[in-house]
Amino acid sequence: MNKKMSWACINFLKTINGNRLKDRLNEYGVWKVTGEDPNCDFGGAHYEPILGYYEGELCKVIEIGVKLEGFWSWGAGGDFVKIDVKKIPLTDKEIEELI
Numbered sequence: 851m852n853k854k855m856s857w858a859c860i861n862f863l864k865t866i867n868g869n870r871l872k873d874r875l876n877e878y879g880v881w882k883v884t885g886e887d888p889n890c891d892f893g894g895a896h897y898e899p900i901l902g903y904y905e906g907e908l909c910k911v912i913e914i915g916v917k918l919e920g921f922w923s924w925g926a927g928g929d930f931v932k933i934d935v936k937k938i939p940l941t942d943k944e945i946e947e948l949i
Contacts (some may be wrong), residue, residue, distance in 0.1 A: 855902035858913045873932055875909040880935050881913065885928045898929065899935040908932075 852943075859875065862868040873879075884898035901918045904911045911930060915921055921928040 853910060857912050858916045861908045862912050862927055863918050867929050870929065871930065873908055873930075875907070875912075877908050877932070878906065879908070879932045880905045881905040881908065881911045881915075882931045882933050883915040883918065883921070883928060885918070885932070886923040886926055888923040901928065903933070 855875070855909055863871070871894060881904050883901045883904060885901050887896050887898050889896050901915065903919055904914060915928065915930060918928075
């Protein structure tokens with residue numbers, strides 16, 4: 851990445867979830883931001899709450915995501931997952947081609 855990374859981005863990359871990140875920091879897309887599972891042990895229910903969907907370069911989305919309430923619980927942080935948004939076809943022929 852040519853631009854200087856923010857401290858928020860640098861600090862997230864040092865976490866467990868930041869180390870698992872496979873996408874390029876300058877990759878543009880729509881990102882699902884999830885919060886960290888608040889249950890850090892092996893018992894009970896587990897979930898990662900969806901904090902929102904953001905469009906832009908990953909590093910900029912990280913800057914916003916790490917500041918959202920619920921992103922941090924016990925230290926590993928939430929996650930960023932690139933999603934592929936599909937547009938609904940407009941014609942019956944286009945729909946048939948997808949099936």
